[in-house]
Amino acid sequence: MNKIQYQYKPENFKLSDPNKYRLENLRSEEMILSLGPQHPSTHGVLRMEVISDGELVVDVIPHLGYLHRCFEKHAESLPFNQIIPYVDRMDYLAAMNSEHAYVMGVEKMLDLTGKLPKRLEYIRVLVAELNRLASHFVAIGTYGLDIGAYTAFLWIMRDREHIQRLLEWICGARMLYNYIWVGGLFYDLPVGFEERCTEFINYLKPKMVELRQLVIENKIFVQRTANVGVLPMDLAINYGCTGPVLRGSGLKLDLRKVDGYSVYPEMDFDIPVGKGEMGTVGDCWDRNYVRVEECDESIKIIEQCLIQLKNDHKRTQDFEPQGLVPKKIRPQAMDFYARAENPKGELGFFFRTDGRSDIPVRLKARACSLHNLSIIPEISRGAMLADLVAIIGSMDLVMGEVDR
Structure with a gap:
């Protein structure tokens, strides 16, 4: 933590007093600045109300609600299988993972877990990890833009384009896929997809070495991110942070390992965590480091899926499960919560069903970006204004998911 952060005590700037930041109550050196509402660096529209003392941040108040998705209300008027396109539009950078x-x-409510063809499960994990790569590439590349590194953004978007083309080949869409369906997929992989994907992975491996040299090992990047926005592990847990934000603080928690869903228990991969190699555990550098390391782990999982698809679970005529999914999906009356590891953290869905209708009575989404956003005021007090941009960018926010 830099020395400037010790000049302000957080207890002096709590928002419990509604009159604290009225214009007439501010000290003569303090100003209220409005950062946004704007699109750059937040993948959506976010306004940050900043109380500053010169170049120092006294407090930050996030203002949400500029990008309405109305996902939950849409979902309560549609059948279960027609909700999937709306799921895509929350975290639109990781639509496959959200689907x-x-x-x-939905499949757990229908008691379909473990009854689907293995090829289907391997394809789901394959496309989800490809989308995880694409999502992390946007996070790393745009974070470089936030702090002035333009070349890294161009290089990483070049490589992301290959992933977009592969996913477009599968389902015809570049970002909003509607590919993973209840009990199956939109269609099997195109002929030759496994070979094309293998070529891409072989191309990408040396590019990851370049990415490390260009970004996380870059001296200027380290100076801008190390010891900035330090998030202690206990604070991250208390605020419900998940994904790279939590793992950057040193906690080895990944739902792909903890819950072991789909075919992830068969996969050999590690869980990277922040270690404070360049500064303090839980700083902006650690969060970015974890995302870069997770890209390598996704490559490992993709390679293992391709081996299974090419050798042990080849294309067959009888691919779609027969008779497992009714035309109208009517789960039993229950309250049910399901979760999975998205690129940004734990994405969960709470379902309430009445057993009679194929439309959920209540559908609530647990958005990982919202929890990660809520921590920004706690770790920004006493930082420089320029560092505030670095802190926001390190959270990898998508406002379509926050304003769901």
Whole structure:
């Protein structure tokens, strides 16, 4: 933690007093600045009300609600299988992962877990990890833009384009896929997809070495991110942070290992965590480091899925499960929660069903970006204004999921 952060005590700037930041009550050196509402660095529209003392941040108040998705209300008027396109539009940078989480929740309510063809499960994990790569690439590349590194953004978006083309080949869409369906998929992989994907992975491996040299090992990048926005592990847990934000603080928690859903228990991969190699555990550098390391782990999982798809679970005529999913999906009356590991953290869905209708009575989404956003005021007090941008960018926020 830098020395400037010790000049302000957080207890002096709590928002419990509504009159604390009225214009007439501010000290002569303090100003209220409005950062946003704007699109850059937040993948959506976010306004940050900043109380500053010169270049120092006294407090930050996030203002949400500028990008309405109305996902939950849409979902309460549609059948279960027609909700999937709306799931895509929350975290639109990781639509495959979001679909996977939602569909697994519906399938668990229908008692379909473990009854689907193995090829289907390997394809789901394959496309989800490809989308995880694409999501992390956007996070790393745009974070470089936030702090002035333009070349890294161009290089990483070049490689992300290959993933977008592969996913477009599968389902015809570049970002909003509607590919993973309840009890199956939109269609099997195109002929030759496994070979094309293997070529891409072989191309990408040396590019990851370049990415490390260009970004996380870059001296200027380290100076801008190390010891900035330090998030202690206990604070991250108390605020419900998950994903790279939590793992960057040193906690080895990944739902792919903890819950062991789909075919992830068969996969050999590690869980990277922040270690404070360049500064303090839980700083902006650690969060970015974890995302870069997770890209390597996703490559491992993709390679293992491709081996299974090419050798042990080849294309067959009898791919779609027969008779497992009714035309109208009517789960039994229950309250049910399902979750999965999205690129940004734990994405969960709470279902309430009445057993009579194929439309959920209540559908609530647990958005990981919202919890990760809520920690920003706690770790920004006493930082420099320029560091506030670095802190926001390190959270990898998508406002379509926050304003769901």
